[in-house]
Amino acid sequence: MKSLTFAAGILAATSAVAETPVLTVYTYDSFVSDWGPGPAVEAAFEANCGCDLKFVGAGDGAALLSRIKLEGAHSEADIVLGLDTNLTAAARDTGLFADHAISADYAFPMAWNDGQFVPYDWGAFAFVKNAELSSPRSFKALGESDLKIVIQDPRSSTPGLGLLMWVKTAYGDEAKAVWEGLADNIVTVTKGWSEAYGMFLEGEADMVLSYTTSPAYHLIAEGDASKAAVAFDEGHYMQIEVAAKMKATDQNDLADRFLAFMVSEAFQSIIPTTNWMYPAVTPAAGLPEGFETLVTPEKALLVAPEKVQAIREEALAEWLDALSQ
Template sequence: MKKPLMLAACLMVASPALAEDKPVLTVYAPDYFTSEWGPGPAIEAGFEKSCGCDLRFVAGDVLPRILLEGDKTAADVAIGLNTDVMARARATGLFAPHGEDVGRLTLPIAWTDDIFLPFDWSEIAFVYDKTKLKNPPKSFQELLDAPADAYKIAIEDPRSAISGLALLLWVKAVYGEKAGEAWEKLAPKVLTVTQDWSTAYGLFTDGEVDMVLSFTTSPAYHRIAENDDTKVAAIFPEGHYFYTEVAAQLKTSKQPELAQKFMDYLLSDAFQGMIATANWSYPSIIKPGFLPEGFETLPRPEKTLFFSETEAEALRGPALEEWRAAFGK
């Protein structure tokens, strides 16, 4: 999940000397994932302790790259997809069953899928600084009804960022056929639409905007890493849209045994126990001790909103047109 201060992306590639005589597991991941502040370095170190392999992350737009490469893809595993793009990923026929017991998951929704494996989750939310924004909206409707100059907000473009797509579906889940009207009310308060989450969050931390589209778990980073409790997620009674990241192994993998070991690792105590502070989100399996102080006190919405992958794919086109109409694009 895209988290605070992950503003630099890099390709995590082990040196040839270290990788000599070791099998290579190639994992396609989002840019943020492999950054210095992302979960990639910790995952790489943790998995390589037991796999006897060289784990290599290839950073970029995961699904578009796999769609382009097809069955010639070099990926053994794809990580960092979410439910709103799963239908398109599944339609490729390129992914293999994960082989995991999903009955162990502690998600706020039921999960039965045998291809895509959730490894973390949160809900999307507007995050603000309580020392700077004295009267934050107490509901989605209050946000919409506020004067045009009441807030300066940064959101992500739904055409390039899956967090932006999640916002489209959040608005659709709350307002249904009146989603277009909701966008017309929200648009004047949106100062900028960015290509990715990192840029939007950077504008927020730099003080350029009052609120940013992020996650209910984003304030945990500031609390734990910076000892700063001023960043808060606005919790709305209308509910918040569920956002989970998933991984899947490729049928075309040249290292199928290693790929399966990696899927096993994603639900291991070692992985799930570090995900809260490695990726600033809830682990998909929560056990005692997995949530550090600063996480357990995060406010949670009373209502979790969610569209299945089929529903999300069907709604994506119409919802995008409503968004474009409001923003004149």
């Protein structure tokens, strides 16, 4: 009798596990790190979804899109989280993403009416330095200085691509000359953001390409006011990060629930002090104390998503040529 009861219990437990739906979300590595938003988002969503939320780290944002293109409709992903407006047109062209019906009162300074991609945070790219370091306030002046910088590869990293678009948007036909001026300042080009920021913290560079919000981490999480973002005269290129549902998902309703959850108070309140970006929808309590100290760009730069691909090819060729000399 005991053995029959035990066997029945095992079968019941196995059946319960099998019936628990799994929602698989591909995202970038830092999102799923112990210090990133992933663990808190997972706990908050699973508290009410009756599901297993599974995050899969796939490098940086640009690498994330490359993986989705490779896997195509056979991908295990139900949701892709971590693309940005520099990648949405290329992502849309794959035909792999489904439409959504999500609406929200977005906090970033532009209208949003994309029917496939849902924003979850935003920020502005910037070079971060030690606060006491005297630094130039433009790309041209930086190229004329002796400061050492570390940046990310635009072919694998959304910050790297953001920098490429920043220089091209600010300087147009002069962009190649700007990169030629910067070439001697670049210590290395990393695959992703985490590697670059780690090198900066270890003292291997004077400045690192990151975000205006990055110093908030050091101030709030570490009580350290020694880091600062540099305000550039050219303005700063914006990043709006987005998520979308895969057409091939077998968890259609659950994926829709996640996208709706993503713009809710529960998700958005997690973003500022885990992903260290501005939430797409400002939480009811406002931004955490310390965010008011951050650099606020006087000029926000952003290329319309549908125009990015044409600009990107020329900008990438200029970048590669300048750095190869």
